[in-house]
Amino acid sequence: MKDLIYRHAGISLHDGKHAMVYSRISRRLRETGHSSFKSYLDWLESHGGDEWQEFVNALTTNLTSFFRENHHFTELDRIVRSTPTGHEWKIWCSAASTGEEPYSIAITMADALGLNGNFRIWASDIDTKVLDKGAQGIYKLENMKNVSSSQLQKYFLKGKGGNQGLARAKPELQKHIQFFTLNLIEENWSLKEQFDVVFCRNVMIYFDNATQRQVLARIHRLMKPKGTLFVGHAENFSDVRNLFALRGKTVYEKV
Structure with a gap:
């Protein structure tokens, strides 16, 4: 097995x-x-x-939450706000799970650029069932404690009656996210874009070193020069310094 x-x-x-x-x-x-x-x-x-x-x-393990490892979203906000206006942002969330991570990215981008900002998020996962939940964008309010009250009001609709205790992402937020299935170890990825930012968090811990290097090299090819890679708190890629340079706590920059 x-x-x-x-x-x-x-x-x-x-x-x-x-x-x-x-x-x-x-x-x-x-x-x-x-x-x-x-x-x-x-x-x-x-x-x-x-x-x-x-x-x-x-x-697959699908442990996730809104704004998990929050310093990544603080850094994303800083990067976006320090970039000249008019930039077309392309972001890949490579382990989207049930959607909390890509929605956290979308909220961060919308806070910085507005709901009509020029940004797109590709949200992939190997698990088809969790992607369906992410595409629905419906979550229990008790699991949204890291979403501020103003963000909740701005980007979500609270359920009533039988849906009380639930919140659904507004279409204006959802339109920025595309959910799709992708297995990181498959040879042919459906992605052809060049990304400004890639979130690949808490995935590599399941791969051996050879698989890690192979996947990171392919991610590297899909990133724009000086693009930002966010990884999980238990992941360290010091052996691929030719590809990525450490720029902060679990934050890397494409070399």
């Missing part, structure tokens, strides 16, 4: 993760009517089809 996970998701499975993975894959066994891991994995390799996506969805 370890090899299968590596080949299809790029995830390097450490010994401490085995129990978690077996628990998650057990659900797929029950859903597909298989009585053993061997039976399921043999079937997956020979007749997988759509089940490959379900397999990947079951493996």
Whole structure:
């Protein structure tokens, strides 16, 4: 199973993760009517089809929140406000999960440039189910504590009646975000843009060093000169100094 996970998701499975993975894959066994891991994995390799996506969805971890690692958004705001007006901003959020991160980016951009500002956000993830939630843009208010009251009023609609306790992103904010499926280890990415900013946070920790270097090199090619890369708090890319230079706490600049 370890090899299968590596080949299809790029995830390097450490010994401490085995129990978690077996628990998650057990659900797929029950859903597909298989009585053993061997039976399921043999079937997956020979007749997988759509089940490959379900397999990947079951493996991915989707811990996220609005304005997580807030210093990144403070830095993004500084970069945007210090750039001459009229710039067309292109930003890629490469692990969008259920959407809190790309909406946090969109809020930051709208605060700096206005809701009609010239910015677009590409929001990708390997997990199709979480992307559907992100595209809907509906969240529990109790999970939006890091969104200020003024931002909540400006960018979201509060639910009433049966939807009380929920908030939905306004279309004026949503129009800036495009959600789509992308597996970072696949050879052919659908992206052809050149990005000013890339968020690739808490993804590389699942990859081995060789996969990290490969993915970072491809991200590097998709970034504009001196573009900014934001990474997770546990990620350090000192071994790719030829690609990125450290410019702050988990903030890198394209070399």
